[in-house]
Amino acid sequence: MHIFNVRKTNSFGLNRSFLQNKALVGSIVLSIALQLVAIYVPLMNDLLGTEPLRLITWGMILAAAILSTIVVGVFNKIKYHH
Structure with a gap:
């Protein structure tokens, strides 16, 4: 989520221009996919010592x-608008 705060200093970075950066979108998708594999694939659970997460x-x-994205966004607004 922090990537959306560091893309732009004066606003939230999730807008149409985000999809134009194919490398960024690809890296986020790959990162999420690898995390899900590490959490939900039984072989990876054994290898990495992970276990599936509950909904809660x-x-x-x-x-x-x-919350952390909002906090950083508020600090960016304060920092760059004064």
């Missing part, structure tokens, strides 16, 4: 990601 855990992860 995903909720906490999403809440923390959104």
Whole structure:
């Protein structure tokens, strides 16, 4: 989520221009896919010592990601508008 804060200093970086950066989109998709493989593929669970996450855990992860994105966005607005 932090990538959306560092793309632009004066606004949230998730807009149509985001999709024009194919390397960035590809790297985010690949990163998410590899994380899901590490979490949900049984062989990887054994190899990496991971285990599937429960829905409540995903909720906490999403809440923390959104909150940290908002906090950084607010600090960017304060920093670059003064």
